Amino acid sequence: MSHNTFGHLFRVTTWGESHGPAIGCVVDGCPPGIALDETRIQPFLDARRPGTSRFVTQRREADAVRILSGTFDAGAGAVTTGTPIALMIENTDQRSGDYAGIAAQYRPGHADFTYDAKYGVRDPRGGGRSSARETACRVAAGAVARAVLAHSLGEGVAIRGALVAIGGDGIDRAAWDWVETTRNPFWCPDAAAAARWERALDAARKAGSSLGAVVEVRAQGIPAGLGAPVYGKLDAELAGALMSINAVKGVEIGEGFAAAALRGEDNADAMRAGAQGPVFASNHAGGILGGISTGAEIVARFAVKPTSSILTPVPSLDREGREIEVRTTGRHDPCVGIRAAPVGEAMMACVLADALLRARGQGAPRGL
Amino acid sequence: MSHNTFGHLFRVTTWGESHGPAIGCVVDGCPPGIALDETRIQPFLDARRPGTSRFVTQRREADAVRILSGTFDAGAGAVTTGTPIALMIENTDQRSGDYAGIAAQYRPGHADFTYDAKYGVRDPRGGGRSSARETACRVAAGAVARAVLAHSLGEGVAIRGALVAIGGDGIDRAAWDWVETTRNPFWCPDAAAAARWERALDAARKAGSSLGAVVEVRAQGIPAGLGAPVYGKLDAELAGALMSINAVKGVEIGEGFAAAALRGEDNADAMRAGAQGPVFASNHAGGILGGISTGAEIVARFAVKPTSSILTPVPSLDREGREIEVRTTGRHDPCVGIRAAPVGEAMMACVLADALLRARGQGAPRGL
Amino acid sequence: MSHNTFGHLFRVTTWGESHGPAIGCVVDGCPPGIALDETRIQPFLDARRPGTSRFVTQRREADAVRILSGTFDAGAGAVTTGTPIALMIENTDQRSGDYAGIAAQYRPGHADFTYDAKYGVRDPRGGGRSSARETACRVAAGAVARAVLAHSLGEGVAIRGALVAIGGDGIDRAAWDWVETTRNPFWCPDAAAAARWERALDAARKAGSSLGAVVEVRAQGIPAGLGAPVYGKLDAELAGALMSINAVKGVEIGEGFAAAALRGEDNADAMRAGAQGPVFASNHAGGILGGISTGAEIVARFAVKPTSSILTPVPSLDREGREIEVRTTGRHDPCVGIRAAPVGEAMMACVLADALLRARGQGAPRGL
Amino acid sequence: MSHNTFGHLFRVTTWGESHGPAIGCVVDGCPPGIALDETRIQPFLDARRPGTSRFVTQRREADAVRILSGTFDAGAGAVTTGTPIALMIENTDQRSGDYAGIAAQYRPGHADFTYDAKYGVRDPRGGGRSSARETACRVAAGAVARAVLAHSLGEGVAIRGALVAIGGDGIDRAAWDWVETTRNPFWCPDAAAAARWERALDAARKAGSSLGAVVEVRAQGIPAGLGAPVYGKLDAELAGALMSINAVKGVEIGEGFAAAALRGEDNADAMRAGAQGPVFASNHAGGILGGISTGAEIVARFAVKPTSSILTPVPSLDREGREIEVRTTGRHDPCVGIRAAPVGEAMMACVLADALLRARGQGAPRGL
Numbered sequence A, B, C, D: 001m002s003h004n005t006f007g008h009l010f011r012v013t014t015w016g017e018s019h020g021p022a023i024g025c026v027v028d029g030c031p032p033g034i035a036l037d038e039t040r041i042q043p044f045l046d047a048r049r050p051g052t053s054r055f056v057t058q059r060r061e062a063d064a065v066r067i068l069s070g071t072f073d074a075g076a077g078a079v080t081t082g083t084p085i086a087l088m089i090e091n092t093d094q095r096s097g098d099y100a101g102i103a104a105q106y107r108p109g110h111a112d113f114t115y116d117a118k119y120g121v122r123d124p125r126g127g128g129r130s131s132a133r134e135t136a137c138r139v140a141a142g143a144v145a146r147a148v149l150a151h152s153l154g155e156g157v158a159i160r161g162a163l164v165a166i167g168g169d170g171i172d173r174a175a176w177d178w179v180e181t182t183r184n185p186f187w188c189p190d191a192a193a194a195a196r197w198e199r200a201l202d203a204a205r206k207a208g209s210s211l212g213a214v215v216e217v218r219a220q221g222i223p224a225g226l227g228a229p230v231y232g233k234l235d236a237e238l239a240g241a242l243m244s245i246n247a248v249k250g251v252e253i254g255e256g257f258a259a260a261a262l263r264g265e266d267n268a269d270a271m272r273a274g275a276q277g278p279v280f281a282s283n284h285a286g287g288i289l290g291g292i293s294t295g296a297e298i299v300a301r302f303a304v305k306p307t308s309s310i311l312t313p314v315p316s317l318d319r320e321g322r323e324i325e326v327r328t329t330g331r332h333d334p335c336v337g338i339r340a341a342p343v344g345e346a347m348m349a350c351v352l353a354d355a356l357l358r359a360r361g362q363g364a365p366r367g368l
Helices: A042-048 A096-102 A112-117 A125-129 A131-152 A178-182 A191-206 A236-242 A257-259 A340-361 B042-048 B096-102 B113-118 B125-130 B133-155 B178-182 B191-206 B234-243 B256-261 B336-363 C042-048 C098-100 C113-121 C125-130 C132-154 C178-182 C192-204 C234-242 C256-261 C336-363 D042-048 D095-101 D112-121 D125-130 D132-153 D177-182 D192-205 D234-242 D258-261 D340-361
Strands: A010-016 A022-028 A065-067 A071-073 A078-079 A087-091 A156-166 A215-222 A248-252 A271-274 A275-282 A298-304 A315-317 A323-326 B009-016 B021-027 B064-067 B071-073 B078-080 B085-090 B158-166 B213-222 B247-253 B271-274 B279-280 B298-304 B314-317 B323-326 C011-016 C022-028 C066-068 C071-073 C078-080 C085-090 C158-166 C213-220 C248-253 C270-274 C277-280 C297-304 C314-317 C323-326 D009-015 D022-028 D066-067 D072-074 D078-080 D085-090 D159-167 D211-219 D246-252 D271-274 D279-280 D298-304 D315-316 D323-326
Touching: A010 A215, A010 D009, A010 D085, A022 A131, A022 D066, A042 D234, A065 A271, A087 A131, A087 D009, A087 D078, A087 D211, A112 A125, A125 A131, A125 C323, A131 A340, A156 A191, A156 A340, A156 C277, A215 A340, A236 A298, A236 A340, A236 B234, A236 B247, A248 A257, A248 B234, A257 B247, A257 B298, A271 B314, A298 A340, A298 B256, A298 C158, A315 D159, A323 D159, A340 C336, A340 D042, B009 B133, B021 B133, B021 B279, B021 C011, B042 B133, B042 B336, B071 D125, B078 C297, B085 B133, B113 B125, B133 B336, B158 B178, B158 B191, B158 B336, B213 B336, B234 B298, B234 B336, B247 B256, B247 C132, B271 C270, B271 D271, B298 B336, C011 C132, C042 C085, C042 C132, C042 C336, C078 C085, C085 C336, C113 C125, C125 C132, C132 D323, C158 C178, C158 C192, C158 C336, C213 C336, C213 D258, C234 C336, C234 D234, C234 D246, C248 D234, C248 D258, C256 D211, C256 D246, C256 D298, C277 D234, C297 C336, C297 D258, C314 D271, D009 D132, D022 D132, D042 D132, D042 D340, D085 D132, D085 D298, D112 D125, D125 D132, D125 D340, D132 D279, D159 D177, D159 D192, D211 D271, D211 D340, D234 D298, D234 D340, D298 D340
Parallel strands: none
Antiparallel strands: A010 A022, A022 A087, A065 A087, A071 A078, A156 A215, A215 A298, A248 A298, A248 B247, A271 A275, A315 A323, B009 B021, B021 B085, B064 B085, B071 B078, B158 B213, B213 B298, B247 B298, B271 B279, B314 B323, C011 C022, C022 C085, C066 C085, C071 C078, C158 C213, C213 C297, C248 C297, C248 D246, C270 C277, C314 C323, D009 D022, D022 D085, D066 D085, D072 D078, D159 D211, D211 D298, D246 D298, D271 D279, D315 D323
16 A cells, blocks of 8 residues: 555565665565574575676675564574564665756656655655665565565476566577576576577667566466455565566566457367376466466566666756756666666565465465 | 455455345545546446357346445435445345355366365355456445545546457557557557457367466556655556456566566667656556656556466366366356456556555645 | 555455445455355444444344455365455445435534544445444454454454443443443443443433543453564554544553652562463553553453533534534433443454564564 | 544655664655744754653654655745754663663563564564654644644644643643643643652652653644544544554543533533624634534543553563563653653644645635
């Protein structure tokens, strides 16, 4: 309900601006007794961190997360206590001066104009609240969500993301290799595509341009029965979660938009009897039917628009309504989609943790 | 939080199964003093109603809506009183017998298996709660949302939907004519495409198959400043709303997935000074930046999978886990996407009415 | 968030005006597989029904409840399906004419002026939405909540209410007898007090006056561990729930206001080791510590003001701001507190059912 | 919905344990453009702070609040931006060692047993999350709520609290003097009562005992029309808010429990025509009718039980279920009710700010 809160029983409230003293979040509703300390969160922040390759913003921050509440160590390692978990990340590399010149400008593709239209006031430093820096909190909260899922469903749960296209150049799905996503700076599961993307991104940056991307996130090990009918559909929750990530313009589940071009018999996922229950012969549904998980892998994709901050000048307005041209210099990712992969994973983890707690609350599915 | 409630300040709670005595909804949070009686709701239900052409289910229902609460006529016509508006539609053509045979089967592509996995019990008659019949309540609530928007923003607000593709065959956007959407049974804005779709659907039905569709919904007359940062983004709310419609597998805003293939300078919407404020030279953003409306037309699309109920047999299981083949006879739309257009409009209207009330609550945007 | 919705996971949304065609509610979040048909709800409505004695309003309504959704009978009796349960009660004895004369008046002690101040429009017939008639829906929803509690916690759960004072004349607690509450029209557990109250109420009515009351509600069989810290405290939820009943002006838990006059050692509830876990030697806490149930009986009381509709004239205003005197004729209870007892029980049942589902959602308390 | 979040549109989420590194809160939904910096919050924390007299805990903390987000200073002083306001207070005087001995004990009257029953794990240091230290965050959030009310309703809004009884010894209401509440350490508006209370508290402490208290909070300058029907009643929101304060066992509005002993004509508040609208000749209703504010002063009271931490030994159990006696040494208030006054004020401010925003969202009351 709150504009800055996500989830129902597993709830994440984030706060903070790009250039304030810190950003953070409060994770409320986490069950008690789950092992949690900073070492279980920091690796996910490190993976998302800026400055790790020449393809992401050169802003350098340690992004060190601190747990301020909600855990207690009675001697056997810190565990969650069921009370709210406050996480904080200090902003250490702010360089507010970089942005002083554009405080009075509306950067095309950014939220400058709309924040002003809505609030009449905004923090212009680095985009303020609209900065993608907020997503660091999502990644931190996602790490807590992963701990919840692993605690309840076992270590077989895996939530992973990969870029499947940059600038319209898609991967060869036959070459998909999860290990490869850790070897290149693009979370790309196809080594050949990664090599092409490297060249494309270098060219785009040289041209003062930017590229969009498509990210795919998948969850393995999720049992059938999570989600709910009607407005609490698991796919509806995922769609809202993924669309809330900065720069995302589209979300799809399973076959997605391609399903609209299929015939009924080609889109059907045949069910067969497996050793541990029903098995689906295909997964056009992306693991969700009627808003409820089927037990198959949950598959979602989202489209990230090209970075709006580009060197190429774009006609725009200033706050007084005068026509200007905006040309953005400074530290910016040539493809913001690259850093969106861990954020998409985190949102999927949060949605699933929330769905798990909600399902339990309603006494279903059986056995959970 | 509730699985069957949609919205925050303008809240819609729906109830009812396909073959129960009635379906209905409660619309809470509607401001007082807005003219409302059944004549302002019924036309939208009539447009969605089954049985209106040979391309939609032959189930025949009057779908007559009754207002049971929340309005009062002090002599000058009924107006809303600010109290909850209960709407009810009786189910008059239920034919439960049709479905008795498949109560123990899991129909592929339907929620039969997942409802059982979650609840251990389900109403199998016509899909029970998972039936698209629930969407009649959305359309009714959407009519109330339209009244809220018109009351606050003026009659310039227009929320309209159109099918832009069926079975992978897209319209010619240059031929777009809103009037045409009322002349063919497909909400198709391109007469030539409508003619092709008619042939394709006849062929699909004859083959015992079905087709998917893509629906576009647009809102004109929405001022800048609606929506909110982070998790309350207007596009995130729309994505969740549209993805919650039965059979929807993808949602996109403005340029959508195509944006991921554009370069930054090609995706940028230049701003120019207009007579009544900023004007956008293009609308790749679909009227939303940073989760907040820009004042440009709001544009969303969603993909609807082909009808899962087909004559072609599909391997499946029964409730005891035995392998069977399911072949669905009975009254079914060859393309469920056709009837999704008014539902998409209704969800967009609800999201915008809710965003309007929330924005006002927070004292923004100025002037609303 | 919604003004007409109560609860979090077990959610009740009510609708309807005193003199509209019907009133009703939607109960969402009820777990599946619980036996439920009208016969499990109607007895509670019958107990609350007007016209059952000369001490409650003579409005005569069957108050027959219908279940419109959310249950299915597969042959072994109807059970809940996990989908929203819509309940409806038709208004059959409306006599709107009775109220026509006072449509333009502000009845002292009623919500007439405040509804107008808030909404600028109101349904004046019988108090419209502010009528105590709405509480019939609470009683119906409470019956569903009882079914949830019994299903999960066993038949040992008992939620009962009793009047402990009318017009300042309190019962003798030593004479408390639950059976007696069903023998007199006052839900009075003390036969001697009931006899005195009968005389006092007859005298008050004869004098055109009215009396207030104090109601006590108790829940037995609730395990330790329901509720939550801080804002989700079980006592805070109960306080909000009971204060939301019409005409209630005070709520207390356990020792309540009297605790403020005790010394620490006198208010302490000593704990001893019992056969099935901790036992409390006293229950000043009313079964709740730190917002969480202790396993002892949960005890709450609430104060109901005297009926505002009295024959004695009271200075007031009309809608145009002119000074008038209001004297209320028609069918009114001389003590609205009498009919509040089943409503208080119902609210306690709803709070506890919700707390049970929420606790389960968060994986606690252990064993539930 | 969240256990640690309070409010709907003006939402406060608190976090932190008594002996963790810090406590804090996130205030979301605050309208933009309101002057806010630490100097507008700190005075309220200073007033609540421990160690200010010998009658409150000797724990000494600066309780210095920091604003970490949600404001921006464009040169004319910091104002809110509409984004979440994160407030943090570091814990500087923790002395965890004091509590090590009782980690395995259940202190009577405290949440030790119930937290264990619910969560199976707890932070025992200083009561962890159940410590009254959490209320510092409420006071800080209340200061923001006051700024919202003053910004919207003018400086005429005054929300003030006073103790009206300690240990059963009530004030002389005829002697009420708001200035006096700032002169004695008891927030007592009656100098004579304050002198008596001083003696009583000294005696109680000497005896190793403790006393309860009754606190009254009042809001002046609140217009008619705030609040809502049914479950969103202003008095229901207040009751839940005040009952959520540590150690509170009862809440009443206006005449409260005393109303239950009045006759209808004696409890009626006559309305007369005043220069600026309706005037009430009395205020038995405490400024609320039908859940909506009348424009009269809003009056609530709450009962605080005597401090549970006393030197007098009380029979109890340890975590293994063995019978023990608990005797609490260390720094504790002999009457926790004293420090509850500023907390009650803060909760009332938060409830009213939230009601104001919600009312505006629904387009009512007119003119706000």
